[in-house]
Amino acid sequence: MTATTTAPPRAVPHGAGAPRAAAVDLTGTGTLLRFVLRRDRVRLAVWTGSVTALYAYFVTALSALYTTAEERQSRAALMGSPVSTLMGGPGYGLDDYTIGAMLSNELIGWVAIAVALLGVLQVVRTTRAEEESGRAELVRAGAVGRHAPAAAAFLAVLIADVAIGLLSAAVMVGGGLAVADSLAVGLATTLVGVVFAAVGVVVAQLTEHARAATGLGVAVLGAAYMARALGDMQQTHGSWLSWTSPVGWAQQMRAFVDLRWWPLALHVALVAVLLVVGTLLASRRDVGAGLLATRPGRADAARTLRSPFALAWRQQRVALLWWTLGLGLLWTASGTYVEGVEEMFAEVSRTNPELLALFGGRDQLVGGFVAVMMLFGMLLAAGYGIAAVLRARSEESAGRLEPVLGLPVSRTRWFAAQVGVAALGTAVLAVTTGGTIWLGAVLVGVGDPGPGTFVTAVLVYLPGLAVYLALTAALYAWVPRAAAPLPWVLLTLGFVVGVFGPLLDVPDGVAAVDPFDAVPRVPIEDVTAGPLLALTALAAALAVLAVVGFRRRDLPAV
Template sequence: MRLALRRDRVRTPVWAFSVALLFLYAVTALDAVYPTAADRQVRAELVSSPAAIMMSGPGYGLDDYTLGALVANEFALWAMIAVAIMNVLLVVRHTRAEEETGRSELVRAGVVGRHAPATATFLLALIANALVAVLSGAVLVAAGLAAADSFALGAAVGVTGLVFAAVGLVTSQLTEHARTASGLGLAALGVAFLLRAIGDVQQTHGSWVSWLSPIGWAQQIRSFVDLRWWPLALSLALVVLLLLLASSLATRRDVGAGLFPPRAGPADAARSLRSPFALAWRQQLGSVVAWGAGIAVMAYASGTFVDSVGDMVDELTATSPEMAALFGEDDLVNGFVAVLTVFMALAVGGFAISSALRARAEETSGRAEPVLATATSRTRWLGAQLAVTVLGSVVLLVVSGLALGLGALTVGVTTPTLGEYVAAAVVYLPAVLALVGVVWVCLGWRPGLAGLAWVLFLWAFVVGIFGSLLEDLPDAARGVSPYWHVPQLPGDDLDAGSLGLLTLVALALLAVGFVGFRRRDVTST
């Protein structure tokens, strides 16, 4: 337990404070954009559509849309998803990943029980989720919301995280690879999200299908509307059942092995796999497909809002100038599309960073060394990794633009055109490459600092989504985000000079990374 706490002494507080900051930004920004009850009722009408319900919640309190109800209905879902991801990754990292690397076997050689690593990991998850719950509730109380409802919402987020910590313990018993265990855990999260979305669309405040999802249970506490605690007992009961299942499965397998043995592959690789690029693409194809599916669903659902945003924004800007600053004052529909495109491009940036870091994972796992021991040069190997990241980013940008445009076409909006949606998304490629360039510089010279790219990504998210509301933020601070230098199409004019300079910066960062990688020892920190 002490070892786990020591290893996550930075990561866990960062996750917890990030979720609390999400609620803080939500309350601050929503209070600025929707300052009156009339403004919030307009918002309530917007989120009553099936697409909005899928991406938010069951819609408690829409008839009297208070600030608290707005936060609980529209932002709690995303906090739960973030915390669920945190828990799956935390549990797999301290259990299955430790077995895969062989470290767990060394620990187990001492006076350590069979279930000690899993028990210590779950206790760490319990501490992390309690921290998330307390900080989130405290932030909402500090923002002026009711204390009981605030801490209930924080508890709902934390308990949902515990459910997926238990899910991670189960998936860690099924396979011998950490990446597969994480994928199975995140797939379970996707199923929970889908069940909740389908159930909430079927019936007001959720149908029986909603009650098949632990996310649905958390949202059924009705914070800031009609608070009830008992749905959280369902989540706690599920945690106990999953822990018993994980314990039972753990007794049926060998250390380092999964419950299901891996299938043997062919003795010789196909010609399509006999190159560094083909291997890297094969390894990341599943990730590209998963990210693409998620971004496509999100973009399509967002595109269905375009037909109603004009009337909504016109009414809000009459009383809230901040809305005009957020969506633009000349063409509100184009401004709304531009904001949606920024959000999708930021999601692609998250994929790009994750994909770029895969090169480091290949090093630390020992898989890069056998490849580099052949006639494959370092430049060719690293270039293949970069090519997969760039190709995947281009594919996801095109998919996001197409899905956003198709969503708008579904509700009868033909302007902007489908091509303009795609162009508005693809124009963010230089910004995405700049994020990859930061990862590449770290990989080349100080691989241990590669995770700092996520800090830049977080700042890009803040500037991209909330920058127009932060009037006192200087341009120098905004300019740190590569996304700030990209024209927001289709409303803005295309600035070739700015894009060209951003592209040169990205290419320079990539080149510096290549030089560093050629000079350092493989697997060095």
């Protein structure tokens, strides 16, 4: 009798065995992709429509504003300064500044930030955030491969980016720009977004928490943009540092000036590398775990965490820090323009006097420039405030609110803490805007307007900012599903009315909807108490309405 023995399976180290023998497992990718597209169809459509509308608006508005070569060259003189290079692009085509050259030099970098954020946020939301919530483990219990969730997330962003690229190219061609160059810009827009979707796949493997993964992805984007900006400042048309950035590659195509296609191959190669790295990293970790070790926390909460306000502050402080640093650098750079405002617009005042309406007229260019910069800053501060208030909605939808309210914490106290931290952060950004614009002017030796003017400008905007926050809170309290889109629509209207109202002849009834329309444009307009008191009363009424609504409705309702 012969006995046959089977050797026991070899022990496999934790997290390192199966992936070495198994191929990439994409089982269920198609099903997950359809689910992601269905669930996020509104979100992706808004991103697609917004970027496309930005291209359409840029082409239409600049074509109307700069109708002659002289007018376009006056803008080229402005864009040739180092600060403009830092904020815009490498400066191709400044010697013959066409509308297409303006788009390529000034807009591609900002659109790249938008599509890059879409890539990082969407991929992390669909992968790491799902793992953190525990839903991914339930999905993986079915016929779903290890790599299918990341593949579905990446493909969803790819589809959105392709739509953005094609629609953007279409509106450029419709605006009279060259077909080949328009297609190149659209393709570059698509590939920048795809690169950062692949970045999202990688960072989602590294940490246990979606917030940390998003932070890493945004940090990579910030480094890429600064590499482009500093590289372009080092040398005319960019230095070697510019070529380390995917954002720089898109602008180095020289669209509408001297088109070259080959930089797009760099995007394709980087996407391939990042996807391979992301796949390998995903094969070497457990579901729900990250490859980077998490620092152990305290056994007991610190005393500073034992209140709803402290908890809300801890959740939002990092975002506020990055917003403050980013906007501080932006407005300091913008403040340096105060020194040469009159010279910059000397040619514009002769060739295109209508454009001066944006800055209050020929006799108050410096004050008008400061007023426009303050408006930009306050619109961004309002955007932060809206996002911060909506953080409460995220806490509720994620199921973290009900355990908190199970403690001796009232609804009103928790809600007031969330809105209070958002209001505090918004006020910090408002002060940062005024202070850093003034600092930029001082750095180049300009002492007028003085600090008192900027203090006044910040103070008069606070009631308008309060209206934005209180309205968002009221919508969240009464109609949670409308809390996300409606405040952003109002903010977009405020941008159009505030910046281009004098040129577009916006009806008074439409302009009155904008909370900032009642705010005096310091220093070119006198401050009157009536409109500011009315905004304050409106904000207070909306705040009371928000508290009442939140106390009355069921939880969760989002």
